[in-house]
Amino acid sequence: MKKLICILLACFMVFGLVACNSGTTPAPSAEPAQETEKTEPAPAEDKIKIAYCINGTKGDKSFFDSGTEGMDWINRDFGDKAEAVEFEFTYDDTTWKSQLENVFMSEEYDIIIVGTYDMLEMTVELTAEYPDQKVWFYDEQWDFETNPRDNVISLLFKQNEGSYVVGYMAAMASKTNHISFCGGMSNTVLQDFFAGYQQGAKAYNPDIVVDETWMDSFSDSSKGKDVASASYSQGVDVVFACGGSAGLGVFEAALEYPDVYVIGVDGDQGSMWEAAGETAKAEKTITSMTKNVNQGFYDTFKKELDGTLEYGQNYRLGVNGGYVGAAITSTTENVFTPEQLQAVKDVQAGIADGSIVVDTAF
Amino acid sequence: MGVITEIINTISRVVVLPTFYYMIIMSAAPILLAALACAIALKANAINMGTEGIMTMSALVAVLVSSSVGGQAKGGPWLGLVAAIIVGAFLGFLVSVFAFRLKIDIILVGIAMNLICTGASVFLMYVLTGDRTTTTSLSSGTLPQVAIPLIKDIPIIGEILSGHYILTYVAYILVFVMSFLLFKTKLGLRIRAVGENEDAAESVGISSLHIKTIALIISGALGGLAGVFMSECYLAYFSSGLIAGRGFVGLAACNMGSGNPGIIALCCLAFGIFYGFSNFATLSNLSIYALNALPYAVVLVGVVIYSVYTRNKELKRLQGLESEENLEYSQPAK
Numbered sequence: 001m002k003k004l005i006c007i008l009l010a011c012f013m014v015f016g017l018v019a020c021n022s023g024t025t026p027a028p029s030a031e032p033a034q035e036t037e038k039t040e041p042a043p044a045e046d047k048i049k050i051a052y053c054i055n056g057t058k059g060d061k062s063f064f065d066s067g068t069e070g071m072d073w074i075n076r077d078f079g080d081k082a083e084a085v086e087f088e089f090t091y092d093d094t095t096w097k098s099q100l101e102n103v104f105m106s107e108e109y110d111i112i113i114v115g116t117y118d119m120l121e122m123t124v125e126l127t128a129e130y131p132d133q134k135v136w137f138y139d140e141q142w143d144f145e146t147n148p149r150d151n152v153i154s155l156l157f158k159q160n161e162g163s164y165v166v167g168y169m170a171a172m173a174s175k176t177n178h179i180s181f182c183g184g185m186s187n188t189v190l191q192d193f194f195a196g197y198q199q200g201a202k203a204y205n206p207d208i209v210v211d212e213t214w215m216d217s218f219s220d221s222s223k224g225k226d227v228a229s230a231s232y233s234q235g236v237d238v239v240f241a242c243g244g245s246a247g248l249g250v251f252e253a254a255l256e257y258p259d260v261y262v263i264g265v266d267g268d269q270g271s272m273w274e275a276a277g278e279t280a281k282a283e284k285t286i287t288s289m290t291k292n293v294n295q296g297f298y299d300t301f302k303k304e305l306d307g308t309l310e311y312g313q314n315y316r317l318g319v320n321g322g323y324v325g326a327a328i329t330s331t332t333e334n335v336f337t338p339e340q341l342q343a344v345k346d347v348q349a350g351i352a353d354g355s356i357v358v359d360t361a362f
Numbered sequence: 363m364g365v366i367t368e369i370i371n372t373i374s375r376v377v378v379l380p381t382f383y384y385m386i387i388m389s390a391a392p393i394l395l396a397a398l399a400c401a402i403a404l405k406a407n408a409i410n411m412g413t414e415g416i417m418t419m420s421a422l423v424a425v426l427v428s429s430s431v432g433g434q435a436k437g438g439p440w441l442g443l444v445a446a447i448i449v450g451a452f453l454g455f456l457v458s459v460f461a462f463r464l465k466i467d468i469i470l471v472g473i474a475m476n477l478i479c480t481g482a483s484v485f486l487m488y489v490l491t492g493d494r495t496t497t498t499s500l501s502s503g504t505l506p507q508v509a510i511p512l513i514k515d516i517p518i519i520g521e522i523l524s525g526h527y528i529l530t531y532v533a534y535i536l537v538f539v540m541s542f543l544l545f546k547t548k549l550g551l552r553i554r555a556v557g558e559n560e561d562a563a564e565s566v567g568i569s570s571l572h573i574k575t576i577a578l579i580i581s582g583a584l585g586g587l588a589g590v591f592m593s594e595c596y597l598a599y600f601s602s603g604l605i606a607g608r609g610f611v612g613l614a615a616c617n618m619g620s621g622n623p624g625i626i627a628l629c630c631l632a633f634g635i636f637y638g639f640s641n642f643a644t645l646s647n648l649s650i651y652a653l654n655a656l657p658y659a660v661v662l663v664g665v666v667i668y669s670v671y672t673r674n675k676e677l678k679r680l681q682g683l684e685s686e687e688n689l690e691y692s693q694p695a696k
Binding site for chain 1: 379381382385488492493494495496498499592596597599601603604637641642644645650651654
């Protein structure tokens with residue numbers, strides 16, 4: 001018995017090692033120290049070094065992957081001037097602070113990119129300790145009045161504007177005049193999504209009922225499925241699934257009801273289902289509210305190169321510039337008429353030129 | 363007052379919906395399976411804390427096996443089911459090896475099992491599929507939903523009772539099977555004997571080691587079934603947060619029913635009622651935090667009430683003995 005266990009364990013480990021090595025995407029090192037060893041021999045003194053700190057892992061198919069893509073673009077287009085690496089802090093939030101501290105302490109990087117609400121407090125502390133370290137903080141409001149830092153910029157995606165557009169589309173697609181928002185946890189960013197969504201829906205049809213539901217989780221897909229089932233069975237026919245991988249459960253629920261739709265979030269989830277061969281889910285996904293973190297990072301880096309980036313302030317990235325928007329897939333084109341799609345474009349243009357002012361939760 | 367009227371309004375809105383009852387039955391089933399897994403182990407006095415981990419691992423194995431043989435069309439889910447039960451049973455066996463042969467505290471083994479399985483499942487998922495959060499890129503399929511003849515044609519009842527996934531029915535049937543196994547078979551008698559008093563059982567020639575191992579293997583297999591329920595019935599894929607504490611809720615339900623399958627089923631249904639309610643009531647103005655905590659709070663309150671009740675019963679029994687037989691009990695047990 002012992003032998004069997006030993007052999008099994010050995011097989012498991014060897015297999016793990018082999019599989020890791022043959023992986024197509026090279027896993028970046030989580031240890032800043034190792035990264036240093038790797039980069040030191042290169043004559044990279046004049047290169048701008050960027051550390052993208054992911055407080056999670058790659059492979060979420062939306063937020064962090066999009067940011068990683070932005071890093072890849074920077075490496076591809078500005079490989080002679082810049083070098084971007086990613087650190088995955090994994091989902092164990094107890095280690096985030098020490099890992100982030102390591103990145104700061106190494107003093108290897110010209111720019112550290114870090115973001116989301118959970119990282120705000122520790123970043124506020126660390127940026128005070130390292131006043132010469134440039135930091136891009138994304139996806140959460142940085143209060144420059146209470147925490148003035150001239151080494152920090154804050155990149156905020158105007159999810160309310162993107163949500164306005166998809167809310168408008170949801171109202172267009174709804175036949176029951178009853179749509180809902182299925183959020184992860186009720187924080188300000190998610191509230192901002194809802195504010196825009198509701199306003200957009202009401203702009204198309206003032207009488208529409210917009211329900212606000214919460215899953216209270218970003219990871220429990222079964223909860224997402226149940227909450228969405230509850231909505232669908234009460235006459236809701238479009239749900240905006242807005243909560244990380246918990247939101248994926250909403251798509252499962254949609255499969256069980258006829259004539260209902262889902263709106264994806266962060267990435268183009270309709271195309272994602274299409275690529276995964278899940279056509280049934282792709283056909284339920286009328287659009288996705290995309291948050292183009294990749295574009296945001298890329299353009300901000302261009303500004304950094306030009307020297308036009310001003311530290312110590314918030315940059316708000318909205319529909320204007322294509323940082324947020326609604327993804328168009330073949331399902332979108334089947335569900336909406338060309339005239340309706342034109343109307344959506346007009347709405348986007350309206351937001352971009354400022355003639356439509358979108359509510360915000362901030 | 364506003365809150366109370368809101369609660370009453372919400373309840374009256376929700377209780378008329380057939381889908382509410384459907385959700386109760388559906389959401390109680392995986393917890394019931396987990397609780398039954400804990401129950402048989404508890405009866406043998408071999409508490410299986412690792413059910414959560416066993417569920418996680420077998421949920422992943424089911425999806426991987428199913429997709430590797432070709433998914434829905436090739437009968438993959440069924441093979442996944444078999445594989446998951448085998449993996450679950452093996453993990454149950456592993457718990458028994460560590461706890462009884464290597465003499466490690468069984469609670470610690472259970473905790474280790476949960477931690478290892480949570481980590482290993484993500485590791486395996488990444489190594490084999492390249493994904494780290496969900497296996498949506500694999501087409502693993504689901505086990506079939508069953509329409510019960512006759513019942514499915516009755517208007518509301520059909521909607522509630524028919525059309526569930528096959529494992530849902532299996533879960534409720536297993537309540538009776540487990541009762542039968544524990545209280546009407548030789549193995550059940552031995553399991554209970556070992557659980558009540560190991561030395562007494564040993565003295566009549568029962569190997570407590572064997573019986574406990576068997577109980578843990580059955581427990582693991584049931585945990586495997588609960589895992590499959592999550593990844594091939596509830597959802598059609600595995601994700602890292604899929605089990606979401608259902609193994610622990612099952613453990614609580616099992617303790618509430620002190621391993622008695624009938625009471626366990628009632629506890630699970632009670633959890634299902636409040637879980638279902640919290641999902642439907644999220645449309646109201648009630649606090650979502652309170653709503654989402656509700657099912658767990660109910661379990662907690664239930665456990666407390668039950669333990670007070672059993673304690674009082676025990677005290678009464680002892681007092682009765684004292685007065686009837688004039689026996690001197692200096693102190694009631696426990």
